[in-house]
Amino acid sequence: MFKYLISNPTTKTINYSFRYISSTVSKGPKGFKTGTTACGLKKNGNSDICVIYSESACNVAAVFTENKVKAAPVLLSKSLLDTYRNTGFQSLIINSGGANACTGDQGMTNAKTMSNLTSSTLKVKQPSFVMSTGIIGQQLDMNKVEKGIKEAITKLNPNDWLSAAKAIMTTDKVPKLSQKIIKLSDGKEANIVGICKGAGMIHPNMATMLCTVCTDAAVGEDVLNQILKHSVHYSFNSINVDGDMSTNDTVVLVSNGQADNKLINSNSSEDFNKLQEAIRSVMTELCQMIVRDAEGASKFVSINVVGADTEVNAKTIADTISRSSLVKTALYGADANWGRVLAAVGYSGVNIDPLKVSMWFSIGDGKDIGIGKKNDQKVCMQFLENGQPLEKDEKRAAAILEHGDVSIIVDLGMGKQHATMWTCDLTEEYVRANSHYRT
Amino acid sequence: MFKYLISNPTTKTINYSFRYISSTVSKGPKGFKTGTTACGLKKNGNSDICVIYSESACNVAAVFTENKVKAAPVLLSKSLLDTYRNTGFQSLIINSGGANACTGDQGMTNAKTMSNLTSSTLKVKQPSFVMSTGIIGQQLDMNKVEKGIKEAITKLNPNDWLSAAKAIMTTDKVPKLSQKIIKLSDGKEANIVGICKGAGMIHPNMATMLCTVCTDAAVGEDVLNQILKHSVHYSFNSINVDGDMSTNDTVVLVSNGQADNKLINSNSSEDFNKLQEAIRSVMTELCQMIVRDAEGASKFVSINVVGADTEVNAKTIADTISRSSLVKTALYGADANWGRVLAAVGYSGVNIDPLKVSMWFSIGDGKDIGIGKKNDQKVCMQFLENGQPLEKDEKRAAAILEHGDVSIIVDLGMGKQHATMWTCDLTEEYVRANSHYRT
Numbered sequence: 001m002f003k004y005l006i007s008n009p010t011t012k013t014i015n016y017s018f019r020y021i022s023s024t025v026s027k028g029p030k031g032f033k034t035g036t037t038a039c040g041l042k043k044n045g046n047s048d049i050c051v052i053y054s055e056s057a058c059n060v061a062a063v064f065t066e067n068k069v070k071a072a073p074v075l076l077s078k079s080l081l082d083t084y085r086n087t088g089f090q091s092l093i094i095n096s097g098g099a100n101a102c103t104g105d106q107g108m109t110n111a112k113t114m115s116n117l118t119s120s121t122l123k124v125k126q127p128s129f130v131m132s133t134g135i136i137g138q139q140l141d142m143n144k145v146e147k148g149i150k151e152a153i154t155k156l157n158p159n160d161w162l163s164a165a166k167a168i169m170t171t172d173k174v175p176k177l178s179q180k181i182i183k184l185s186d187g188k189e190a191n192i193v194g195i196c197k198g199a200g201m202i203h204p205n206m207a208t209m210l211c212t213v214c215t216d217a218a219v220g221e222d223v224l225n226q227i228l229k230h231s232v233h234y235s236f237n238s239i240n241v242d243g244d245m246s247t248n249d250t251v252v253l254v255s256n257g258q259a260d261n262k263l264i265n266s267n268s269s270e271d272f273n274k275l276q277e278a279i280r281s282v283m284t285e286l287c288q289m290i291v292r293d294a295e296g297a298s299k300f301v302s303i304n305v306v307g308a309d310t311e312v313n314a315k316t317i318a319d320t321i322s323r324s325s326l327v328k329t330a331l332y333g334a335d336a337n338w339g340r341v342l343a344a345v346g347y348s349g350v351n352i353d354p355l356k357v358s359m360w361f362s363i364g365d366g367k368d369i370g371i372g373k374k375n376d377q378k379v380c381m382q383f384l385e386n387g388q389p390l391e392k393d394e395k396r397a398a399a400i401l402e403h404g405d406v407s408i409i410v411d412l413g414m415g416k417q418h419a420t421m422w423t424c425d426l427t428e429e430y431v432r433a434n435s436h437y438r439t
Numbered sequence: 440m441f442k443y444l445i446s447n448p449t450t451k452t453i454n455y456s457f458r459y460i461s462s463t464v465s466k467g468p469k470g471f472k473t474g475t476t477a478c479g480l481k482k483n484g485n486s487d488i489c490v491i492y493s494e495s496a497c498n499v500a501a502v503f504t505e506n507k508v509k510a511a512p513v514l515l516s517k518s519l520l521d522t523y524r525n526t527g528f529q530s531l532i533i534n535s536g537g538a539n540a541c542t543g544d545q546g547m548t549n550a551k552t553m554s555n556l557t558s559s560t561l562k563v564k565q566p567s568f569v570m571s572t573g574i575i576g577q578q579l580d581m582n583k584v585e586k587g588i589k590e591a592i593t594k595l596n597p598n599d600w601l602s603a604a605k606a607i608m609t610t611d612k613v614p615k616l617s618q619k620i621i622k623l624s625d626g627k628e629a630n631i632v633g634i635c636k637g638a639g640m641i642h643p644n645m646a647t648m649l650c651t652v653c654t655d656a657a658v659g660e661d662v663l664n665q666i667l668k669h670s671v672h673y674s675f676n677s678i679n680v681d682g683d684m685s686t687n688d689t690v691v692l693v694s695n696g697q698a699d700n701k702l703i704n705s706n707s708s709e710d711f712n713k714l715q716e717a718i719r720s721v722m723t724e725l726c727q728m729i730v731r732d733a734e735g736a737s738k739f740v741s742i743n744v745v746g747a748d749t750e751v752n753a754k755t756i757a758d759t760i761s762r763s764s765l766v767k768t769a770l771y772g773a774d775a776n777w778g779r780v781l782a783a784v785g786y787s788g789v790n791i792d793p794l795k796v797s798m799w800f801s802i803g804d805g806k807d808i809g810i811g812k813k814n815d816q817k818v819c820m821q822f823l824e825n826g827q828p829l830e831k832d833e834k835r836a837a838a839i840l841e842h843g844d845v846s847i848i849v850d851l852g853m854g855k856q857h858a859t860m861w862t863c864d865l866t867e868e869y870v871r872a873n874s875h876y877r878t
Contacts, residue, residue: 333874435772
């Protein structure tokens with residue numbers, strides 16, 4: 001990965017050194033190919049169709065938006081997983097430039113056409129898994145989409161995952177791609193590649209976080225499902241940009257077994273642990289890229305809640321802090337406003353003792369300070385000790401919070417459980433991006 | 440009331456014609472007096488001490504912040520109400536310029552000093568009810584406060600409620616004052632005056648919505664409590680500025696019986712209904728003034744959810760919409776972005792049927808359209824009918840949403856219950872006000 005610097009005409013100069021773009025992938029997971037094209041759904045002429053194909057049948061696990069308003073491709077893909085019991089899939093079709101949400105019966109017909117056209121053109125047995133992202137409430141131009149699917153399939157390539165990441169972008173400024181390669185106990189190599197898109201539920205009438213992770217490891221359906229749930233809990237369910245949830249959010253994990261490893265079919269083996277850690281790590285990198293790319297964000301913020309009685313309580317508090325507009329504007333202003341953080345802790349609904357709460361602000365992800373409670377004066381500063389405010393050096397506090405990567409650490413003083421959420425600050429640029437788009 | 444026009448150096452010109460300031464009160468409720476002074480807690484030299492005194496003993500009902508982190512005056516006032524069983528009070532002391540929150544034992548000692556000094560100087564038996572607002576985490580300068588309390592008491596006046604409203608302001612741009620006078624069944628007149636402060640939990644390290652409503656009606660403690668809970672539910676619990684809840688929020692309702700009416704001691708009389716309606720109306724006006732005065736707000740937005748199966752579900756959905764940053768930025772941009780509203784309806788957690796949802800945007804509070812479903816083309820525009828998007832005239836939609844008072848109406852098509860929330864838009868000015876304060 002390399003750093004990505006851009007300038008932005010905002011009232012306050014934003015330093016985007018905290019934003020990364022992906023390196024490329026030189027060797028994709030065995031047996032997978034991707035093909036992309038620009039069929040014309042995107043007005044800017046960028047690629048908007050992505051087909052992912054596997055030479056052999058795959059196991060598939062997926063989680064979908066909990067929004068009651070679900071897009072047609074979400075409803076279709078869910079029902080395909082049910083019908084085929086998460087196995088036997090060989091293809092995914094993803095389009096950007098139209099979410100196919102709130103599109104009624106015609107929308108469902110179009111999603112089915114995408115699915116069936118992809119599988120029939122590829123000459124694979126099972127209908128394709130479908131994902132869409134873009135504007136809500138408009139029908140897809142199916143002439144374009146059908147032409148696009150056929151064209152994308154002529155370009156299938158085993159190593160061009162960066163083009164796949166680009167074809168699913170909407171308001172994303174950078175493509176999002178991550179890879180891990182691990183050695184399994186039988187000496188075989190498992191290759192995991194993930195792509196995703198999303199920058200908050202951000203664009204006017206625009207939706208969606210989509211993520212696809214493909215691995216050539218051989219993994220049983222149940223185990224694959226466990227790995228997915230675990231990884232999503234600690235990645236995509238641990239980020240918050242603006243608190244809004246889209247109609248299309250989907251994370252899908254696909255395995256085709258071409259690594260030829262001994263089937264991972266129980267959650268107690270060393271290989272299970274290794275693979276889960278690698279997949280979680282791919283998803284963590286991807287979800288953090290979303291936060292770094294969030295519209296108008298000027299900071300990447302890690303919120304570490306430690307000393308909780310339960311992990312659920314720690315996460316509830318971290319989540320509440322990550323949603324507070326007042327905390328997020330203060331961070332934008334490099335204002336070490338512990339009062340707003342403490343207020344958010346107080347209204348999180350978790351039973352806490354205000355007289356046991358301590359708080360730090362730090363540079364970076366705060367992990368060292370948060371869990372181990374080191375107190376290195378160069379990188380962190382304590383503001384509250386057992387509910388009592390400490391004297392603070394405003395200048396040094398501002399110097400810490402001027403960094404692109406900062407952290408809030410809250411110690412509840414009630415136990416040993418902890419949780420982390422990743423979020424960004426709230427800036428004038430966020431408001432501009434989300435209000436002035438049509439004008 | 441008269442309209443209040445101010446200009447503001449923001450990127451987008453904000454029209455503040457939707458913001459009101461209070462008219463004065465020519466005749467306060469019998470037996471009450473207010474005294475104010477500037478003791479020096481506010482750096483700008485504005486008044487910051489307000490004493491409210493009643494010639495006779497009062498019944499008092501109050502609701503306090505649900506934040507687990509409660510300020511010393513909140514803890515003290517709660518315990519005074521418990522000790523004296525909501526009756527026998529003759530005085531309230533309110534300071535602005537310091538919230539006395541996160542101030543430890545010294546903070547509690549200071550709150551008690553304020554309470555006891557007020558009651559002893561006034562020569563009344565019971566300790567005074569105490570409220571504070573301002574910066575969190577700093578001790579009050581008690582030399583100033585004590586001098587201020589004594590001075591304010593020398594200035595007690597039965598009709599100067601506007602000064603009282605001014606003395607409790609923090610980041611408020613306008614004082615907030617409302618009055619109703621009603622005739623009771625025995626021919627006696629009951630006078631109700633309310634003051635409040637708050638502009639969201641807005642200022643850096645600043646907290647609090649405070650509201651005091653005084654009436655000379657004779658009302659039993661239990662009935663007073665019922666009226667308070669009912670009125671707060673439909674007023675202060677029906678507004679949302681930025682979703683943050685302070686450590687000091689307090690609403691207090693005080694009655695001294697000097698109107699000499701027949702004691703209102705049951706909730707089934709006509710007088711009960713009249714009084715409750717008047718008090719609810721005072722609180723509704725006050726809470727709407729808070730939304731209109733919210734930092735950076737350029738619009739007053741009524742969110743009407745109708746056609747729900749229960750009122751609780753209607754309110755949950757209205758509340759979810761009112762918290763969506765994406766909805767609030769779209770309103771700022773006069774963008775009729777029904778997709779964002781529908782997404783918020785979908786993730787509210789309430790079980791809805793997307794194919795039964797209809798939606799309108801309108802000028803004003805939307806009550807006519809929302810409840811009666813009139814469809815006057817001049818003031819409103821429908822965007823969604825039973826989950827299907829309608830053709831929309833972008834120009835006319837923008838013309839509707841350019842108004843200062845606008846409304847979103849969502850019909851769930853599931854029943855006859857409804858609820859309303861009032862909120863404001865999210866603007867660049869909000870971000871500036873909350874991030875750049877210290878710089």
